[in-house]
Amino acid sequence: MSAEATTVISVGEDYDVLVGHGVSHEVVDLVPVGARRALVVHPEPLARLADPVVAALEGAGLEVITGPVPDAEAAKTIDVAARLWSQMGQAEFTRTDLVVGVGGGSVTDLAGFVAASWLRGVPVIHVPTTVLGMVDAAVGGKTGVNTAEGKNLVGAFHVPVGVLCDLDSLKTLPPADLRAGLAEAVKGGFIADPAILELVEADPDDAVRPGSPRLREVIERKIRVKAQVVAADLLESHLREILNYGHTLGHAIEHHEHYRMRHGEAVAIGMVFAAELSSRAGRIDDALVQRHRDVLAALRLPTGYADATFDQLYTAMRRDKKSRGSLLRFVVLDGLAQPARLEGPSEGLLRAAYAAIGR
Known part of the structure; x- marks a missing residue:
């Protein structure tokens, strides 16, 4: 091209x-x-x-x-x-x-x-x-x-x-903003198109270089992921919820930080949390959790958080738009490019996943 x-x-x-x-x-x-x-x-x-x-x-x-x-x-x-x-x-x-x-x-x-x-x-x-x-x-x-x-x-x-x-x-665009934006692209790799992950893993520096064909392909692939999902479910009644992978904790962190943290940085942390939650629920193996940490770290994005207690973030998570009544719902993985939902996880499971991302 x-x-x-x-x-x-x-x-x-x-x-x-x-x-x-x-x-x-x-x-x-x-x-x-x-x-x-x-x-x-x-x-x-x-x-x-x-x-x-x-x-x-x-x-x-x-x-x-x-x-x-x-x-x-x-x-x-x-x-x-x-x-x-x-x-x-x-x-x-x-x-x-x-x-x-x-x-x-x-x-x-x-x-x-x-x-x-x-x-x-x-x-x-x-x-x-x-x-x-x-x-x-x-x-x-x-x-x-x-x-x-x-x-x-x-x-x-x-x-x-x-x-x-x-x-x-x-x-x-400042380099930090470009890297943070790529967290949303990486999300697309984990929930739908693993080729995005492979492009980043093959050359992380090229993936963040403005004008590189690699960055353009990552951007276009993620747009296609989102276009396919929203075309099938504009009003987020079912399928579109998968696009919120990493966002439940991510939004809570943004709120706690008074929006001083970049959205992509918060989502990066939220994805590692979601992966840990998936693992502790018996849905994915440790290797896929580690892949989250590795690809995000290669982009110099945060993979852990220790600036708030679980209790401080729990209230904000309960206000998440995926919640139904008092039931918390999370987007998790059943495998690479296999998004799923976890409804009503125990508080103990959530605390364990959060403890795993402490820095």
Whole structure:
């Protein structure tokens, strides 16, 4: 595949994800007929990444309103959403106008939620600029904001018009952010496509090098995993829950850390916990648990956590959206690429798994 080629990954019959170099300019091809205005949401420090999108939309004759928001998880609050709603109201946005999210997963989560809730739903286009946004947050139609009680507890399902993954934007990404984003790709390897793990294990340094064919293949493979799952289960009624592998503890750690820890770092720890839980439940062997530690460590991601007691995290885990009543439910493995559910594990089993990841 040439560096200039664009990969098109379809999410069922709903929309396409385009992966390539310079594809952010194709945003004009996704603008719905009749749209007159666009709100471009972007992180305050990264206005330059939104500039090509703004220029393309203005060149197509749209009135563009920019919505700079705080960086990372600080953007995902009702207060920030309310400010964007106010901008849309003042600009007289109608149902044929659109929102464009340019940035990482936090921005696409927020932009999608704002679009889903304005007039009960206006079109949204995502232009993720991070690995995390490309392989996970921008694909699938999940939107949301955080509350004092936990992460993503308020949100809606809102399918985008399309997703543009411009690989050129990864050149500006701090190395730690790129590595953290790859945790979500590794998750895809453990639950569905082991080739992702093999690509990382063969050359971890190349897997984190912007512009490398290896990184591109990892990104595209993980997008395909997510596209196949969400196309079959948009509303997370059954199959889609497997995408939450590592997230139950991961989200609890993020909440405990007041969102100062990168999402991918928390998910990396959460995956090792889930693997330990799987092992202690008699579902996988020690070798597969160790493979979790090895591949994540090769990417210089954390594999243990000792900055909170089990009791401190247990309450947050009980608020997890997979819970049903008082029943905790975890995504575990029955083997490599064999995700399953573990319902109502004993507190003793959970404590043992958590003790195993103590540093």
